[in-house]
Amino acid sequence: MPEPEIDAIVFDVLGTLVDEPAGIRAGIRRLDPSLDDAGAERLLSLWQRHTDREQRRVLDGSRPYLPSDALDREAARLVAGAAGVDDPAAVEALALSGTRLPPWPDSLAGLAERYPLIGLSNASRTALLGLNAHAGLRWHQALSAEEARTYKPDPEVYRLAVTVSGRAPERLLMVAAHAWDLRGAQALGLRTAYVARPVGDPPAGSDRFDLYAEGLAGLAEQLGVG
CATH class of the missing domain: 1.10.150 (DNA polymerase; domain 1)
Structure with a gap:
């Protein structure tokens, strides 16, 4: 692909x-x-x-x-x-x-060097601040579902990223370890990338995402980063 x-x-x-x-x-x-x-x-x-x-x-x-x-x-x-x-x-x-959640070893994997990165989480604003600081995550923008007063996969949560980015949905790539999350983003028109994690929700046979990777380093390679 x-x-x-x-x-x-x-x-x-x-x-x-x-x-x-x-x-x-x-x-x-x-x-x-x-x-x-x-x-x-x-x-x-x-x-x-x-x-x-x-x-x-x-x-x-x-x-x-x-x-x-x-x-x-x-x-x-x-x-x-x-x-x-x-x-x-x-x-x-x-x-x-x-x-106080530990990051995976490859989290973000240098992708910030090429793309604007937007975190989009069901975590509240307060929780997101704490976990970003604890895990040392690097963002250009972090968005909480609290802004939409609902939870993913409600389309209003994904719309937050579309609005903040100022881009059409198809110009955004949603990355998640949860197939249900990617289906929600896909329904609003975002591109999708599944990244395998031990605690994630694997794709079903009927899912068709744009990219599949075993980790973020593999995703970065597919995107031509590094």
């Missing part, structure tokens, strides 16, 4: 540039160091199920919009309760683990 003609790259953040489960898992282990692996994974799953479900409720209109850091606090209270911890300071520290 020929290299797409693009003017800017739009990156998903959670899962694509940072390892979200690893950061939350670390917070759970700090909450209760006595947990074995199975116990930590059970509590991680509880957190993920809550935030996924509540974001879907916002999307289908059954719940008013709440930013991601508020949903993280709800998840932290659930997890702490399941672990038998009721210390408010410990619960708040656990909630903040959603902003």
Whole structure:
């Protein structure tokens, strides 16, 4: 497939540039160091199920919009309760683990040298500031779904990147490790690149994205960077 003609790259953040489960898992282990692996994974799953479900409720209109850091606090209270911890300071520290996520080793991979980079995340403005600083991510612009008061894959979130870039959707390349995210961007007309991550959502057989890569270094090579 020929290299797409693009003017800017739009990156998903959670899962694509940072390892979200690893950061939350670390917070759970700090909450209760006595947990074995199975116990930590059970509590991680509880957190993920809550935030996924509540974001879907916002999307289908059954719940008013709440930013991601508020949903993280709800998840932290659930997890702490399941672990038998009721210390408010410990619960708040656990909630903040959603902003202390380790980057993947190849995150951004020199792409900023050629293209304007736009982060587009379901993370709230507050959470995005914290996780960008913690992970050392480099942006020209970072956008939160909070600006649209909804969550991806609502088209209004992708429209934020189109508006800020001042470019037609087909001149933007959306990069994500989640096929559902790319489908949402594709529906608005953005070009798409799937990057494989251990915690991502792999493409279905029916998906047709513009580019596929095993990592960001491979994507950079396909785009002629470096």
